[in-house]
Amino acid sequence: MKILFQFFIILLFTFLGELISSILPFSFPASIIGLLLLFIFLVLKVVKVKHLDEVSNYLQKNMAILFVPLCVGVMQYFDIIKLNLIEIIVLLVVSTVVTFIVVGLIAKRGLKNE
Template sequence: MKYLAQFGIIIAITFAGELLNRLIPAPVPASIYGLVILLILLLSGLLKVSQVKETSDFLIAVMPIMFVPPAVGLMESWGILSGNLIAILVILVVSTILVMAVTGMVIQALAKKSGGESK
């Protein structure tokens, strides 16, 4: 029953994100609204990590399975994608390097702010 209650909390937060997505005319995905709501609830103490931990761990454990349908969709679209393969690869490489660089700079800034040592 604990897992069902935890899943209900996660679904309620996801639903709130969907509502915000419909109400706010901004190009922000509903999942981002849901994550922000979850972050606010956790930081404010209104929601404890223990109230969603087990179900969250389970959802993270089965996450690779969630990538199977999109991968199959990409394989079915190979005819369309193959004509733009070079452009797609360039975008993938550039965006990966950019994300890695920005993530590294953010981590270094956070480490300096918290007094930790960064190498």
């Protein structure tokens, strides 16, 4: 029963993100809004980490299953992906390298401040 309550909390923030996204006059991803709301509530300690501990560990362990629908959806657009494959690969490599560099610099700066 505890895991169901924890999962309900996550679903509540997902629903709030969807609700706010539908009200906004511009397009913004509902999942990002829900995650930001959850983050704010965690920082303000309205929701405690222990309230989400078990279900978050469970979802993290089974994360691969959550990507199956996404991969199936991408396969519908394989013809378009095939036409732009080189551009997509270059974009993925460049963005990955930039992400590694930025995260490394931020981590290095964070370790200096300790």
